[in-house]
Amino acid sequence: xxxxxxxxxxxxxxxxxxxxxxxxxxxxxxxxxxxxxxxxxxxxxxxxxxxxxxxxxxxxxxxxxxxxxxxxxxxxxxxxxxxxxxxxxxxxxxxxxxxxxxxx
Numbered sequence: 167x168x169x170x171x172x173x174x175x176x177x178x179x180x181x182x183x184x185x186x187x188x189x190x191x192x193x194x195x196x197x198x199x200x201x202x203x204x205x206x207x208x209x210x211x212x213x214x215x216x217x218x219x220x221x222x223x224x225x226x227x228x229x230x231x232x233x234x235x236x237x238x239x240x241x242x243x244x245x246x247x248x249x250x251x252x253x254x255x256x257x258x259x260x261x262x263x264x265x266x267x268x269x270x
Contacts (some may be wrong), residue, residue, distance in 0.1 A: 176205070181202070188256055192253070201237055201258075203221075205244065218244045221242045222242075223242050225238050227265065237249070
């Protein structure tokens with residue numbers, strides 16, 4: 167039960183953007199345009215063992231001292247929540263603006 171490194175390109179199932187490899191070679195698990203992800207991991211990051219495969223909607227922001235700003239994702243199918251580290255090319259500012267509009 168450890169981390170499995172996955173830096174893969176993919177087509178976003180939410181906004182249909184063609185997502186390229188992570189710019190620093192790290193693991194890529196969400197779309198940098200809409201920040202949506204796919205519920206493919208079960209127990210460990212990168213295990214690709216989930217049977218759910220629901221869209222993971224970005225629903226919030228957390229900050230971890232050792233990891234920085236993180237996106238909180240919630241599965242629209244099973245409601246599982248996970249945190250993901252931001253990538254340098256993520257539209258984080260756009261996401262913050264959307265969050266602020268929904269919280270007003």
